Amino acid sequence: MKKGFVFLETLLVMVVLSIAVLGVYSTYVSVTSNIDSRTYYDNIGDLYKTEIVRNWIDENNLITSENYIKITSSNCSSYMSITNCSDYMDYLQIENIYINNSNIVTLLELNDSRLSNSLKLYIKTMNNGNKRYIIVNYKRNNKNYYSSLRI
Numbered sequence: 202m203k204k205g206f207v208f209l210e211t212l213l214v215m216v217v218l219s220i221a222v223l224g225v226y227s228t229y230v231s232v233t234s235n236i237d238s239r240t241y242y243d244n245i246g247d248l249y250k251t252e253i254v255r256n257w258i259d260e261n262n263l264i265t266s267e268n269y270i271k272i273t274s275s276n277c278s279s280y281m282s283i284t285n286c287s288d289y290m291d292y293l294q295i296e297n298i299y300i301n302n303s304n305i306v307t308l309l310e311l312n313d314s315r316l317s318n319s320l321k322l323y324i325k326t327m328n329n330g331n332k333r334y335i336i337v338n339y340k341r342n343n344k345n346y347y348s349s350l351r352i
Contacts (some may be wrong), residue, residue: 242323247348249307250293251337255350257281258300259334268307271315272298296340300352305334 261281263318274287274295290298299320301308308316309324320338327334332351339346 230268239326241319241344241346242326243348246344247337247339248350250295250339251335251348251350253293254295254298254337255335255352257286258352261277268303268311269352270300270302272300273323294339294341295337296345297338298339301334301336305332317345319345320347323349 258281272279274290276352277286277290277298299308305324305327317338320336323336327349334349335352336347336349339348
């Protein structure tokens with residue numbers, strides 16, 4: 202009788218420990234996968250550069266009736282009154298600047314082909330709300346980095 206009880210007790214402890222280890226492992230995998238994707242989002246250097254861009258936008262009062270504005274180095278002179286704005290964007294390694302004029306989730310709902318998949322993934326990590334944001338896409342070593350600030 203005692204041998205059967207010890208065996209069942211050992212088996213029960215093994216099952217409980219296995220479930221605990223499985224739970225810890227699944228949590229670890231989800232945390233590390235988030236860390237890998239977050240290395241490209243909101244770096245401190247990018248946030249400082251985004252603050253510079255936000256000041257440009259405040260100076261130029263960029264307001265439109267569209268859901269968002271996409272500014273590139275080729276069209277920035279039509280939106281900003283900065284001389285050589287394309288040179289500034291190239292110097293700061295800015296690929297695109299997005300200014301939303303409504304809820305940030307509406308950018309995801311648009312299904313606009315001009316929005317890259319990496320931008321859509323970044324928007325999903327942002328806090329949602331009816332606030333205006335500036336999202337800046339930096340390009341370094343053929344990788345997209347994103348940073349955003351409220352306007």
